[in-house]
């Protein structure tokens with residue numbers, strides 16, 4: 001699988017800093033070519049330069065892009081496709097955690113991920129001239145369980161996880177050549193987790209700052225987990241939950257539930 005990444009072209013959102021930047025580094029180290037979008041032009045250009053110096057400028061390109069702006073996101077993805085020739089791996093990573101800006105957070109964390117997924121789906125699907133590919137969406141530990149500290153954020157991350165695994169279980173996914181995976185990290189040491197206050201996270205004043213700081217995993221841990229996920233031989237339906245001291249992997253697959261599922265079975269056999 002390591003060898004095949006050398007021929008993989010990647011589009012990733014939110015890559016200027018934090019976890020997205022570390023995923024880019026991991027992919028480039030395995031020989032991939034990457035295009036990344038980010039809303040921040042300064043941090044994006046700096047990351048492009050840093051990664052180009054490390055891995056060669058032909059292998060890295062930054063595009064300024066706000067994933068909540070549908071037409072601009074679509075245009076950026078098309079520019080990425082034109083630049084790379086083909087996108088084999090789409091990573092929808094851009095996200096924020098800010099409960100006081102909850103509508104924006106839903107637009108970014110969920111609508112942005114849906115849009116990025118559908119753009120990649122249309123590009124990759126084998127029945128429309130694509131050659132298949134992988135779509136990895138970034139959820140969170142709180143996409144698997146509830147949190148009173150970040151209820152809206154947790155809702156967006158549940159939505160990302162459910163949306164992604166629902167697509168993984170769809171009839172015809174194999175024929176389309178598509179595979180979907182979800183990464184669910186716990187706290188990691190990035191700006192998103194470091195810059196918490198009562199506007200971003202409810203009741204955070206109840207949590208001692210030094211206690212919170214102790215729970216942050218290094219970004220390298222999430223990079224290792226991300227690389228495991230994208231290099232699985234069979235990734236479709238995979239959910240990787242990354243905790244401080246363990247990684248829990250599970251796989252969602254369609255099962256025949258009997259009487260309630262005949263319509264699904266008919267759709268499956270006719271597409």
Ligand SMILES: NC(=O)C1=CN([C@@H]2O[C@H](COP(=O)(O)OP(=O)(O)OC[C@H]3O[C@@H](n4cnc5c(N)ncnc54)[C@H](O)[C@@H]3O)[C@@H](O)[C@H]2O)C=CC1
Pocket residue numbers: 013014015016017018019020037038039040043065066067068093094095096097108138139140141184185186187188189190191192193
């Ligand atoms: N840091 C953590 O503890 C965890 C983070 N995550 C998720 O990982 C992803 C990355 O988070 P971090 O690296 O920690 O955050 P970060 O704040 O360090 O980086 C996020 C990146 O997304 C970009 N971005 C923000 N709004 C954007 C927009 N509208 N369009 C395009 N790019 C935009 C930012 O400019 C930044 O470069 C997020 O989806 C987050 O929810 C999940 C679990 C834990």
Ligand SMILES: CCCCC/C=C\C=C\C(=O)C/C=C\C/C=C\CCCC(=O)O
Pocket residue numbers: 097139140141142146147148149150185186187188192193194196201204207212
């Ligand atoms: C107390 C939570 C403060 C926020 C911590 C910073 C970043 C978190 C980013 C996430 O995506 C959340 C990931 C995992 C959540 C782990 C624990 C949640 C807290 C426990 C609880 O709500 O009871």
